[in-house]
Amino acid sequence: MKKIVFTLMWIVFIQTPLTAEAGKIRVVTTTEDLAAITNAVGGDGVQVDFIARGAQDAHFIDAKPSHMLKLSRADLFVQIGLGLEVGWAPSLLMGARNAKIQRGEKGYVNASEGIELLEIPTDKIDRSAGDVHAEGNPHYWLDPMNGQQIANNIAAGLIRIDPAGKESYEQNLKQFSEKLDRAITGWKRKMEPFKGEKVVTYHNSWAYFLQRFSLEAAAYIEPKPGIPPSSAHLAQVIRQIQGEGLRVIIVEPYFDGKVSRFVARKTGAKVVLLQPSVSSGTGIEDYFQLFDHLIATLADGLKK
Amino acid sequence: MRLRILSRFLLFFVVLVGLFLPLFALDGGAVWAQSRASQRFNPDISLNGLFAASYFSEPNHLQFGAHDPNARGFTLQNLELTLSSVVDPFFRAEGHLIFGFDDGESIVEIEEVHMTTLGLPYGLQVMAGQFFTRFGRQNKQHPHAWQFVDQTIINTLMFGGDGLRNLGVQVSALLPLPFYLELIGSVQNARGETALSFLSSSEETFAGRPIVDQAINEGNDLLYMGRLKTSLDFSENTSSVFGTSHLLGSNGTGLDTRTRIHGIDFFIKWKPTLAQNGWPFLLLQGEAMQRSYQAGAALVDDSLIFRKTFKTEGYYIQTLYGFKRQWVAGLRYGSANATDPSDPRTGDRWRISPNLTFYPSEFSKIRFQYNHDQSDDRDDPIHAVFIQYEFTIGAHAAHTF
Numbered sequence: 001m002k003k004i005v006f007t008l009m010w011i012v013f014i015q016t017p018l019t020a021e022a023g024k025i026r027v028v029t030t031t032e033d034l035a036a037i038t039n040a041v042g043g044d045g046v047q048v049d050f051i052a053r054g055a056q057d058a059h060f061i062d063a064k065p066s067h068m069l070k071l072s073r074a075d076l077f078v079q080i081g082l083g084l085e086v087g088w089a090p091s092l093l094m095g096a097r098n099a100k101i102q103r104g105e106k107g108y109v110n111a112s113e114g115i116e117l118l119e120i121p122t123d124k125i126d127r128s129a130g131d132v133h134a135e136g137n138p139h140y141w142l143d144p145m146n147g148q149q150i151a152n153n154i155a156a157g158l159i160r161i162d163p164a165g166k167e168s169y170e171q172n173l174k175q176f177s178e179k180l181d182r183a184i185t186g187w188k189r190k191m192e193p194f195k196g197e198k199v200v201t202y203h204n205s206w207a208y209f210l211q212r213f214s215l216e217a218a219a220y221i222e223p224k225p226g227i228p229p230s231s232a233h234l235a236q237v238i239r240q241i242q243g244e245g246l247r248v249i250i251v252e253p254y255f256d257g258k259v260s261r262f263v264a265r266k267t268g269a270k271v272v273l274l275q276p277s278v279s280s281g282t283g284i285e286d287y288f289q290l291f292d293h294l295i296a297t298l299a300d301g302l303k304k
Numbered sequence: 305m306r307l308r309i310l311s312r313f314l315l316f317f318v319v320l321v322g323l324f325l326p327l328f329a330l331d332g333g334a335v336w337a338q339s340r341a342s343q344r345f346n347p348d349i350s351l352n353g354l355f356a357a358s359y360f361s362e363p364n365h366l367q368f369g370a371h372d373p374n375a376r377g378f379t380l381q382n383l384e385l386t387l388s389s390v391v392d393p394f395f396r397a398e399g400h401l402i403f404g405f406d407d408g409e410s411i412v413e414i415e416e417v418h419m420t421t422l423g424l425p426y427g428l429q430v431m432a433g434q435f436f437t438r439f440g441r442q443n444k445q446h447p448h449a450w451q452f453v454d455q456t457i458i459n460t461l462m463f464g465g466d467g468l469r470n471l472g473v474q475v476s477a478l479l480p481l482p483f484y485l486e487l488i489g490s491v492q493n494a495r496g497e498t499a500l501s502f503l504s505s506s507e508e509t510f511a512g513r514p515i516v517d518q519a520i521n522e523g524n525d526l527l528y529m530g531r532l533k534t535s536l537d538f539s540e541n542t543s544s545v546f547g548t549s550h551l552l553g554s555n556g557t558g559l560d561t562r563t564r565i566h567g568i569d570f571f572i573k574w575k576p577t578l579a580q581n582g583w584p585f586l587l588l589q590g591e592a593m594q595r596s597y598q599a600g601a602a603l604v605d606d607s608l609i610f611r612k613t614f615k616t617e618g619y620y621i622q623t624l625y626g627f628k629r630q631w632v633a634g635l636r637y638g639s640a641n642a643t644d645p646s647d648p649r650t651g652d653r654w655r656i657s658p659n660l661t662f663y664p665s666e667f668s669k670i671r672f673q674y675n676h677d678q679s680d681d682r683d684d685p686i687h688a689v690f691i692q693y694e695f696t697i698g699a700h701a702a703h704t705f
Contacts, residue, residue: 053540053577060582062575064543064705065484065535072427072478087702094396095704097478099423104393126697127667226581227665228629254578256629 025162028074030085033141036278036286040176041155045165054277057254063091071096081112082138109157111150115140118207130224143208144184144291187295194302202251241267248301252276272301347389350698352448354382361687366677369455370465371447382447395419427478437468437529438488439549440569440591453673453690457638458618461645464500484535494527494553501563502553513602515556527553545571558600567593585626592619614648632661643679651680667696
């Protein structure tokens with residue numbers, strides 16, 4: 001009996017805490033990258049929570065009631081947009097019954113606003129092209145320059161719902177921007193020797209990152225976004241890697257490592273495991289450490 | 305004469321060119337952008353087609369669901385046109401129109417059309433229109449979201465082939481507690497073929513008593529539903545939903561005869577954090593229901609049958625294992641203590657259904673299923689084999705947990 005009571009108490013204990021720390025603005029973001037930037041911009045005045053863990057593929061999150069509970073208490077909701085969270089964020093917003101954070105309200109932030117998006121389809125689209133995003137490639141947080149605009153959008157949202165904190169948010173934003181500028185210079189310097197290199201990636205998720213550092217994706221392990229590779233496609237990728245002398249296959253932890261390793265074995269290319277989000281790997285606690293990891297790991301992989 | 309015809313033709317030609325000239329004069333890109341811009345106000349539109357090829361060992365089978373495969377050969381189980389959008393800052397609306405064949409004739413059904421509030425205070429939400437009663441888990445699901453080819457025995461028995469749905473209003477509240485607890489209450493019309501256990505007029509009799517078409521003249525003639533739904537996360541990988549549902553309404557066998565249905569349900573999902581495209585996962589789901597149907601007294605063939613309360617019970621339990629990306633294996637067992645939806649005096653029955661589903665993408669599926677149907681009133685079991693195939697085109701809203 002004691003055991004049962006203890007188990008029940010434990011289950012209740014691990015659910016979402018009801019009360020916010022007194023007086024703090026409650027922000028819920030869809031991803032940990034957005035949470036990290038919100039923490040930097042919000043400072044001590046905000047309490048930040050998120051839905052998708054850094055280690056999770058944000059396309060495939062379940063619209064769990066516990067997530068609705070989080071959103072029901074939020075003052076501000078921040079999402080990546082561009083269809084990345086389309087499978088679950090609308091259900092969560094509907095289930096949360098929180099008027100403040102609905103699309104178009106003061107407490108809603110689409111972090112992609114004002115960002116120069118890549119791969120916006122110009123022609124009519126359908127799903128014969130796989131999981132295409134009608135509004136453009138949503139992996140824009142992987143260009144650190146876009147981190148600046150994301151922070152601007154979040155700061156604007158915070159100021160909208162908490163005008164009293166304007167000065168502090170602007171101060172934090174300025175600090176974040178300056179630190180980011182300095183860091184980008186450093187990252188670019190480290191990637192300088194690899195300018196123009198071609199790589200293979202599993203999913204088309206590195207477009208922004210590669211463009212920023214003047215690299216190019218020559219092939220994808222997936223034949224089309226979201227479609228698993230056939231052996232014919234893999235054979236073609238293998239031929240291409242051999243033909244063009246490609247040396248690196250970039251893969252995220254939630255994609256099929258076996259397939260990538262198979263291609264690597266056949267071609268002598270190296271599999272480089274890149275963590276695409278804050279907290280998806282150890283030691284990646286914020287937006288800066290994410291790029292420290294990406295640059296160091298990729299530079300190491302590309303070294304001859 | 306000829307000149308007049310020619311001049312008329314010329315005049316017609318000039319007017320025609322004049323009418324279309326502005327179009328040519330406009331920049332083609334601007335016209336395209338304009339039409340695209342206005343399209344952005346369009347609601348999300350999707351079309352779902354659900355088909356089955358089936359074989360039954362016995363043509364007189366026990367597949368009573370209106371969307372179940374129901375004949376040897378091919379069945380259009382469901383063709384669903386869904387439109388949904390935010391209406392204004394205050395409401396969201398969606399409509400699900402169903403098309404199908406009824407004995408070769410094409411039919412249209414208004415399955416669901418409702419509007420839901422977006423911003424009521426105190427965690428309240430109101431939905432109004434035509435909607436599936438939120439009783440348990442299976443009843444509110446559209447056929448394309450089912451994890452098996454057919455409806456469960458107990459749902460068909462309690463709510464009929466089309467499920468329990470009608471015009472009405474629902475109010476729900478998310479309570480301010482440290483865990484998820486939702487209270488749902490609804491009032492709906494109790495008449496029509498989509499209210500089988502209530503004032504339905506689609507069945508001619510219930511346990512020998514004629515069902516009389518009764519007008520809704522007082523509150524007693526409506527259908528009341530109450531549901532309590534809670535959700536707990538056991539860990540980051542495993543979440544659960546538990547619920548109890550209760551229905552009360554009049555039935556058509558007498559002037560003051562009532563039907564009560566009670567149900568409990570659960571759903572548990574395991575999915576590891578590092579799932580690839582949503583795989584692997586394991587689901588466990590079950591529902592149990594009990595109906596007590598007060599059948600009124602009636603004079604049938606010059607003999608009086610007395611007022612009597614009929615109890616009907618049943619349950620199902622199902623598990624689905626997404627063992628490899630794109631593949632899901634399932635097993636369902638369902639049982640009920642009545643065979644015929646309109647006559648609960650007949651015997652017990654059970655059905656076991658293993659299945660295997662392949663999802664080429666999120667927007668298509670091919671499902672293989674075997675049903676073993678055993679019923680007390682028959683000597684031999686009925687075997688059925690189904691191949692189900694489905695497509696969805698357009699923008700379809702996500703399904704809830």
